[in-house]
Amino acid sequence: MNVLKTPRLDLRKFETDDASFFYEMNSNPEVIRYTGDSNFESVADARQFIENYDHYSKHGYGRWTVVLRQTGEPIGFCGLKNHPDEGYIDLGYRFVQKHWRQGYTTEAAQACVYYGFHHLGLNEIVGRTAEDNRGSIRVLEKIGMKFWKHAPCEGIENSVYYKITKT
Numbered sequence: 001m002n003v004l005k006t007p008r009l010d011l012r013k014f015e016t017d018d019a020s021f022f023y024e025m026n027s028n029p030e031v032i033r034y035t036g037d038s039n040f041e042s043v044a045d046a047r048q049f050i051e052n053y054d055h056y057s058k059h060g061y062g063r064w065t066v067v068l069r070q071t072g073e074p075i076g077f078c079g080l081k082n083h084p085d086e087g088y089i090d091l092g093y094r095f096v097q098k099h100w101r102q103g104y105t106t107e108a109a110q111a112c113v114y115y116g117f118h119h120l121g122l123n124e125i126v127g128r129t130a131e132d133n134r135g136s137i138r139v140l141e142k143i144g145m146k147f148w149k150h151a152p153c154e155g156i157e158n159s160v161y162y163k164i165t166k167t
Contacts, residue, residue, distance in 0.1 A: 003064050004111045011064040011078060011108060013056055018065050019047035021074045025096050034130035035094065036155030055081065061120060063092060066108050075099045078108035080116050080125065088126045088163075089116065093139070105139050113143055117166045124165045131158040 004011040023046040026032050026039045040046040055062030063079035076095030083090060091112055093105050116122040127145050129136040137160065145162035153159035 003061075004108075004115055005069070006107045006111045008069055009075075009104060009108055009111075010067045010069050011111065012067065014050045014053055014063070014065055014077075016047050016050050018074060019043050019050055021065075022046040022050070022077075025076065025094065028097055030097055031094060034133040034136065034156065036153070058082075061115075064112075066093075066095070066104065068104075075104060076108075078105070079112055080120075080122075088124065089122055090126045090128055091116075091140075092128075093136075100135065106142050109139055109143050113164060122166065124163055127162040127164075128153045128159055129162075130156045131160045137162075 002010040002012045020043050023040045023043045026037065026046075032039065040049065053062065059082045061080050061082075063077045063081060065074050066076045066078050067074050076093060076099065078093035079091075081090050081092055091109055093109055095105055113125055116125050125145075126148070127136075127140040129140070131150070140162040143164065145164045148161040148163045150158075150160055153161070
């Protein structure tokens with residue numbers, strides 16, 4: 001079941017069948033270069049991550065698998081994550097390298113921000129990335145986020161935070 005649709009993409013909850021895709025996507029050092037994450041050790045580890053992913057039941061939203069509507073091919077993930085200890089909701093995304101620079105990240109990110117504001121009633125959404133990740137910063141800026149602060153973020157010391165407020 002799709003949570004969101006854009007002109008070219010479907011965003012849906014993670015499924016255990018996504019485990020091989022997530023394992024392969026995270027196996028590319030360029031894909032996880034700025035994330036602070038490590039690769040899954042195996043497809044079974046990726047499957048366990050999906051099976052234990054509780055954001056949908058806890059918050060009613062989370063990160064979603066992004067699928068090309070035309071082919072049904074998964075190309076990444078995008079969505080919102082609640083950080084209750086830090087007091088904000090963040091937008092996060094990751095895409096396989098062969099689909100970079102085609103506008104998919106911006107398209108999915110815009111849909112997630114719209115969903116957060118208009119369906120979840122959020123007033124503010126934060127985006128975080130490594131200061132050196134120019135591609136991700138461009139996406140945040142394209143969707144209307146403005147620089148907020150420099151601060152460490154989950155294993156990335158040189159992180160920048162951007163945010164957008166509902167107008």
